[in-house]
Amino acid sequence: MTIPPPLSPSEGGGNFSLTMDEIVIRKSRWKQLLLLFGCLCFVILGYIMIVRDVSSSRYSVESVQFYGTIGILLFGLVGLLIIYQMIQSKPALKIDKSGITNYSHVGSGYLVYWANIKGIKIITLQKQKMIAIYLKDETEIFDQVNRASRFLMKLNSKFTGTPALIPSNTSTLKLEDVLQIIKEQKNINRQYKQRLKLYRHE
Numbered sequence: 001m002t003i004p005p006p007l008s009p010s011e012g013g014g015n016f017s018l019t020m021d022e023i024v025i026r027k028s029r030w031k032q033l034l035l036l037f038g039c040l041c042f043v044i045l046g047y048i049m050i051v052r053d054v055s056s057s058r059y060s061v062e063s064v065q066f067y068g069t070i071g072i073l074l075f076g077l078v079g080l081l082i083i084y085q086m087i088q089s090k091p092a093l094k095i096d097k098s099g100i101t102n103y104s105h106v107g108s109g110y111l112v113y114w115a116n117i118k119g120i121k122i123i124t125l126q127k128q129k130m131i132a133i134y135l136k137d138e139t140e141i142f143d144q145v146n147r148a149s150r151f152l153m154k155l156n157s158k159f160t161g162t163p164a165l166i167p168s169n170t171s172t173l174k175l176e177d178v179l180q181i182i183k184e185q186k187n188i189n190r191q192y193k194q195r196l197k198l199y200r201h202e
Helices: 029-051 061-088 147-160 175-200
Strands: 023-025 093-095 099-102 110-113 117-125 128-135 164-167
Touching: 023 175, 029 061, 061 147, 093 175, 117 147, 117 175, 128 175, 147 164
Parallel strands: none
Antiparallel strands: 023 093, 093 099, 099 110, 117 128, 128 164
């Protein structure tokens, strides 16, 4: 995948156009199936915790059953969302002149505008690497998703500081390559706006 070249003024009159092409990054079906299998394992574990006596001196029967129920509800919801995303066949990311349309994680399906991005970097959470997109206004993406997705995204925000994440286990590209593409495209967009501002004042 090639990254579009930096913006340059076109010939004649000092005018120029936005040359940022749309970039689509596909999901890895194999990685999605592995995530779905993981959710299924946790649902089965939760069921075992409910129907069998696996209590100990530390946890009572009621506590174990409670955690088992929570596990079934949480991972069952995540599994259903993964299945829904697989049926939709959406790309992991779509990057264009407006911003980043993110379908890479469970509960996603929102557009992050370039102007709303405060910072972006790779972080590690529980040994899993992901790209964190820090936002100036988180409500901008909350308004684009349903309640279940909003709940999961708010949980992400508590642990990482942002609800906008791009995990390494969904894209067909390396996380470092995805980060490079996003930074290049953000820089192109910034250059375009600066030149447009100068051009309007000529």
